[in-house]
Amino acid sequence: MGRAVGANVRRKDGDAKVTGAAKYIDDISFPGMIFGATIRSTIPHGEIAARHVKLPGGFVVADYHDIPGKNYVALIDPDQPCLAEHIVRHVAEPILLVGHADRPRLIGLEQQVSFEYLERAPIYDPEASDTCFKRISIDKGDLDRGFAEADVVFEGEYRTGHQEQLYIETNGVIAVPGDEQMTVYGSLQCPYYVHKALVVLLGLPPGRVRVVQTETGGGFGGKEEYPSMLACHAAILARKAGRPVKMIYDRVEDLLATTKRHPSIIRHRTGVTRGGRITAMDVEVVMDGGAYATLSAVVLSRGVIHASGPYRCDHIRIRGRAMLTHTPPNGAFRGFGAPQTQFGIEAHMDRLADEIGIDPVKLRELNALKPGDTTATGQTLGKDASALPVLREAVRRSGFREKRRKWRGTTRGIGLSLFFHGSGFTGGGEVKLASKASLELTARGARILVASTEIGQGTRTMHAQIVADALGVPFDDIDVHEVDTDFVPDSGPTVASRTCTIVGKLLERCARDMRKRLGRLSPADYFKKHGSFTVTSQYEPPPNLLWDDEGYKGDAYGSYAWGCNVVELEVDPATFEVRPINVTAVAEIGKAIHPMMAEGQIEGGTAQGLGYALIEEVVMRDGRMANAQLTNYIIPTPLDAAPMKVVMLERPYAYGPFGAKGVGEMPIDGPAPAVINALRHCGYDVRSIPATPERLMNAPRQKAEGKRQKAG
Amino acid sequence: MIAIINGKRRKLDVHPMKRLLDVLREDCGLTGTKEGCGEGECGACTVLVDGVAVDSCLVPAAQADGCAIVTIEGVARARSGRALQDAFVKLGGAQCGICTPGMIVAALPLKAGASLDEIKTALAGNLCRCTGYLSIFRSVQAGLRPSREALRPTRKTRVKGKRANAR
Amino acid sequence: MLADDPTLTPIAGCTDVLVGLHFGTLDKRRFIDLWPLDDLRGIRLVQDKPKGLSPHARTGGDKPSGLSIRIGALATFTDIIKSALVQRRVPMLVAAAREVGGAQIQNRGTLGGNIANASPAGDTLPVLSAANARIVLRSASGERVVPFNDFYTGYRTSVRQPSELIAAIEIPPIDGRQWWRKVGTRRAQAISKVMMAGVRGPEVRVAIGSVAPTVLHASAAAAVLSRGGSIADAQAALRSEIAPIDDIRSTGDYRRQVAENLLAVFWKETR
Numbered sequence A: 001m002g003r004a005v006g007a008n009v010r011r012k013d014g015d016a017k018v019t020g021a022a023k024y025i026d027d028i029s030f031p032g033m034i035f036g037a038t039i040r041s042t043i044p045h046g047e048i049a050a051r052h053v054k055l056p057g058g059f060v061v062a063d064y065h066d067i068p069g070k071n072y073v074a075l076i077d078p079d080q081p082c083l084a085e086h087i088v089r090h091v092a093e094p095i096l097l098v099g100h101a102d103r104p105r106l107i108g109l110e111q112q113v114s115f116e117y118l119e120r121a122p123i124y125d126p127e128a129s130d131t132c133f134k135r136i137s138i139d140k141g142d143l144d145r146g147f148a149e150a151d152v153v154f155e156g157e158y159r160t161g162h163q164e165q166l167y168i169e170t171n172g173v174i175a176v177p178g179d180e181q182m183t184v185y186g187s188l189q190c191p192y193y194v195h196k197a198l199v200v201l202l203g204l205p206p207g208r209v210r211v212v213q214t215e216t217g218g219g220f221g222g223k224e225e226y227p228s229m230l231a232c233h234a235a236i237l238a239r240k241a242g243r244p245v246k247m248i249y250d251r252v253e254d255l256l257a258t259t260k261r262h263p264s265i266i267r268h269r270t271g272v273t274r275g276g277r278i279t280a281m282d283v284e285v286v287m288d289g290g291a292y293a294t295l296s297a298v299v300l301s302r303g304v305i306h307a308s309g310p311y312r313c314d315h316i317r318i319r320g321r322a323m324l325t326h327t328p329p330n331g332a333f334r335g336f337g338a339p340q341t342q343f344g345i346e347a348h349m350d351r352l353a354d355e356i357g358i359d360p361v362k363l364r365e366l367n368a369l370k371p372g373d374t375t376a377t378g379q380t381l382g383k384d385a386s387a388l389p390v391l392r393e394a395v396r397r398s399g400f401r402e403k404r405r406k407w408r409g410t411t412r413g414i415g416l417s418l419f420f421h422g423s424g425f426t427g428g429g430e431v432k433l434a435s436k437a438s439l440e441l442t443a444r445g446a447r448i449l450v451a452s453t454e455i456g457q458g459t460r461t462m463h464a465q466i467v468a469d470a471l472g473v474p475f476d477d478i479d480v481h482e483v484d485t486d487f488v489p490d491s492g493p494t495v496a497s498r499t500c501t502i503v504g505k506l507l508e509r510c511a512r513d514m515r516k517r518l519g520r521l522s523p524a525d526y527f528k529k530h531g532s533f534t535v536t537s538q539y540e541p542p543p544n545l546l547w548d549d550e551g552y553k554g555d556a557y558g559s560y561a562w563g564c565n566v567v568e569l570e571v572d573p574a575t576f577e578v579r580p581i582n583v584t585a586v587a588e589i590g591k592a593i594h595p596m597m598a599e600g601q602i603e604g605g606t607a608q609g610l611g612y613a614l615i616e617e618v619v620m621r622d623g624r625m626a627n628a629q630l631t632n633y634i635i636p637t638p639l640d641a642a643p644m645k646v647v648m649l650e651r652p653y654a655y656g657p658f659g660a661k662g663v664g665e666m667p668i669d670g671p672a673p674a675v676i677n678a679l680r681h682c683g684y685d686v687r688s689i690p691a692t693p694e695r696l697m698n699a700p701r702q703k704a705e706g707k708r709q710k711a712g
Numbered sequence B: 001m002i003a004i005i006n007g008k009r010r011k012l013d014v015h016p017m018k019r020l021l022d023v024l025r026e027d028c029g030l031t032g033t034k035e036g037c038g039e040g041e042c043g044a045c046t047v048l049v050d051g052v053a054v055d056s057c058l059v060p061a062a063q064a065d066g067c068a069i070v071t072i073e074g075v076a077r078a079r080s081g082r083a084l085q086d087a088f089v090k091l092g093g094a095q096c097g098i099c100t101p102g103m104i105v106a107a108l109p110l111k112a113g114a115s116l117d118e119i120k121t122a123l124a125g126n127l128c129r130c131t132g133y134l135s136i137f138r139s140v141q142a143g144l145r146p147s148r149e150a151l152r153p154t155r156k157t158r159v160k161g162k163r164a165n166a167r
Numbered sequence C: 001m002l003a004d005d006p007t008l009t010p011i012a013g014c015t016d017v018l019v020g021l022h023f024g025t026l027d028k029r030r031f032i033d034l035w036p037l038d039d040l041r042g043i044r045l046v047q048d049k050p051k052g053l054s055p056h057a058r059t060g061g062d063k064p065s066g067l068s069i070r071i072g073a074l075a076t077f078t079d080i081i082k083s084a085l086v087q088r089r090v091p092m093l094v095a096a097a098r099e100v101g102g103a104q105i106q107n108r109g110t111l112g113g114n115i116a117n118a119s120p121a122g123d124t125l126p127v128l129s130a131a132n133a134r135i136v137l138r139s140a141s142g143e144r145v146v147p148f149n150d151f152y153t154g155y156r157t158s159v160r161q162p163s164e165l166i167a168a169i170e171i172p173p174i175d176g177r178q179w180w181r182k183v184g185t186r187r188a189q190a191i192s193k194v195m196m197a198g199v200r201g202p203e204v205r206v207a208i209g210s211v212a213p214t215v216l217h218a219s220a221a222a223a224v225l226s227r228g229g230s231i232a233d234a235q236a237a238l239r240s241e242i243a244p245i246d247d248i249r250s251t252g253d254y255r256r257q258v259a260e261n262l263l264a265v266f267w268k269e270t271r
């Protein structure tokens, strides 16, 4: 066989999605079901002094008193209440839950439910905050020595804003109370996160909580931790009402209340020789965590590890901190800290190149990580370190050098970015997770049992391809079990570019084990003779993968994917509007299990990255998102789609399934810095994103003829 | 209201200002039409009313009275419907799938052989966050010229350097 | 019906009304549906009433003088885009209609609704202003015609009485090159940050949206250009005419700067 991997087989979920048959959470109902709504704080910080609730009969009302277990959303730190008790730390913090059988009755409850507050001073500037969620330091070599070797020391500060995931399906769940069990159905990425949160909140043994994923209309990280909160709310109401409760956010509530990408401030001080060799990198990373810890610690972790970019340098110091502000908590979003820090380094690299008067490609070529080099954490890279190949491919494919020369001084610009992205959980994360995957023999083939969710990226299809080939049966004979915690083992969350390279690998092992047991028999023959059996495998780290979490040293990831983007754009000098006219995206991802779906990840992630770079802006006023409507938080439309050339290179990763690394997140690392560098090429010196027309108008203008910038 | 929905005549007792979207989802059980915003921005709720693409979240029931309505559930009955659906599966036009019903319905009024610009214009009111749109354009292009060749399970996307794009 | 009960809200394509209802910004509960009124839908030529017509109008080629184009209030943006008559006589209106929302909004949103909604960001408004259009208002007691440039009295207010409907828009022949530009940051589904319509003929006319509480007929800037003044002088005149503000979509500074820049682009592109 061996024909599914590498082929564009038909997506398992395709037909249901194009006919309208696929059931998303809001498409489902249960007998006796009522609807739930959340009443939220209207101030950024303060004490709840009084609660006024005047609701007629027919409403179910619940607050923190109705929580049987512990009142926090179990994730990393137990700091975020599921329902505020006395203190609120951000606008739109949940305080009260209301249920009613008639959905429209839940709109406009402000008249009947209100709170009085004793307000406290809010903090919005992460650098002015005195509460730090997490600090991380990475030290390599001797920074002073590195700067002593430098001819030039160059500094820069770069800023990134919030970004909303903007899945088109808003968050939603249904909680169904049973005699024995609480079941929550929902649009979610991580069923076992939700499961854990419910167990803690309800004070139930794990067996009495069940989580089922429904078809999920996009996640991008936005449905990584937030559904735990929402599931807890629905479960509280369902318990109180004794009836199933459906809670679906409308778009405004989803924008106001749920997580966004962490805004960041990145500062670089870099030592470089006249010849362009980087001798020292001193990096400071500040992330705005919002009001509760949620995932900030791990976002920061991935952020700092990627902060020095795909470059070799012997003397590195990286200091990162995630700070509290009185805004809704920021959380997981595709890329998870790496897009922010790689924006910083890549924007800095072009300014550095200008400073010492060398070509930005040359500067990158001189410093790019190669096989055998060590990263900031001291990880020695294997043969699949592909910074140079992706850079060269992108430069060649895009005609970078020629356009760079030809367009100088015009309204067109071309810029590039070089980046990498670790696959899987950082450091010891995968070992701690100890994920499992199972494979069950069926009458015609095998059934996959994993907790990895299909959120559009093609999980079901890609896993089935791996199993089909490893088991040696046709793709169509592989089924995928619904993601239901009563049936599937905990394969860890569907995040961190790990679903293919980590969980896929577990499945490959299951399939090979199953094949051993089948011997020469086909699954059907074996099934007829002996019946079904199930194989389970659990994560084991590749040999020699070492990580020291105290010193932040060692092998941060099993593998890295590598990327280079070239963005060509045009600036309208009258309106400062920027139009990307061409994008070249080169990605080295080990092995493309399903080339078309991998390309879909790259195209989609790149488009999201262009939005991040240019137009997507969360306007925060007094701790509240002031533009919480799709009319005002704007994302690219079909007319904004830039033509893209996607090139995938394959340098197999020895411990990935069929050589595959992760591909989901990396595409969003590169577009923003490539855009900023292209803008710099047209003479606009912007150092923060989004580079809106308003920002561009006010940006310092450089002389067209590549005059050097002074340090500062 | 009385309407012909996906070819079937339906008599529905609804408030005249109820959104057509809710009428379809709640009163007709046609949940294929999605709500992404409720404000006319995302196009996930697109249906055809008398052959014209509209956002069903912005149409009051009264204004659909006496009209012929096509939703994603009825697309396969239309001229290019099935081919469009198949192309979306084969060419990666549907990822998470939440925008897909609206995209396919919005593409339905296009003529066979429509240009890329015409396709973009027809879909301008439909947001997708997964695909970056390019695979949707490819799907619509292929669906509108349903020759055997265009729809063979492709290996058009090739690794190592094959240019893989609509333009 | 409106005469009997002016608390009724007329509804046309509902692209504004239903958004307002959804977000609770509209508290009206009783509506009167205009959508079925087909006689408010057509686009045709009508004999011009000389009142208010530019004295410069002259006969020429395909622009018959003495005939105005009359667009029914219920004409949708799609109707306008497809109309050969509008394409020929008011191409800037077609250009503006093409950039409204997306296809679904163009299929439902009406010209009358755009005017009645009276948003300073209404895209057709600068066009109608620069075109010296007239609004035909109809009530139970008959019709009256109001010059578009006298229609609005302030932010979202107009001379229209609650008992009146907008029946149609009349656009007299336009002498000169027409120009349109919308600045919305994305290329579809965009609320304008600034938009400008211009006519360059014997008389120059410029109108701008989103820079003042209502659409602005920039007569001072246009006068500078009409009498052959420099672009810099016209921009200076414009600066004193507009009063753009900061909001969640953009800044007053940006709107002012871009309005000035667009004036120069208009002048350059219609040379």
Ligand SMILES: Cc1cc2nc3c(=O)[nH]c(=O)nc-3n(C[C@H](O)[C@H](O)[C@H](O)COP(=O)(O)OP(=O)(O)OC[C@H]3O[C@@H](n4cnc5c(N)ncnc54)[C@H](O)[C@@H]3O)c2cc1C
Residues within 6 Å of the ligand: B039, B040, B041, C009, C010, C011, C012, C013, C014, C015, C016, C017, C018, C019, C034, C073, C074, C099, C100, C101, C102, C105, C108, C109, C110, C111, C112, C113, C114, C115, C116, C117, C121, C122, C123, C124, C164, C165, C166, C167, C189, C190, C191, C192
């Ligand atoms: C997603 C989206 C995008 C949009 N994009 C744009 C855009 O790019 N540019 C733009 O300008 N607008 C835009 N709009 C706004 C809207 O589509 C337009 O203003 C449209 O012209 C309104 O027409 P309608 O027929 O839908 O009006 P309705 O919603 O039916 O009515 C709007 C108002 O006008 C009144 N009214 C309607 N017709 C009449 C009449 N004949 N006489 C008296 N009063 C009347 C109503 O009572 C109501 O107050 C957008 C709206 C949405 C939802």
Ligand code: FES
Residues within 6 Å of the ligand: B034, B035, B036, B037, B038, B039, B040, B041, B042, B043, B044, B045, B046, B055, B056, B057, B058
């Ligand atoms: S739900 Fe109707 S356009 Fe978004």
Ligand code: FES
Residues within 6 Å of the ligand: A168, A217, A218, A456, B093, B094, B095, B096, B097, B098, B099, B100, B127, B128, B129, B130, B131
């Ligand atoms: S496929 Fe997910 S939004 Fe389009």
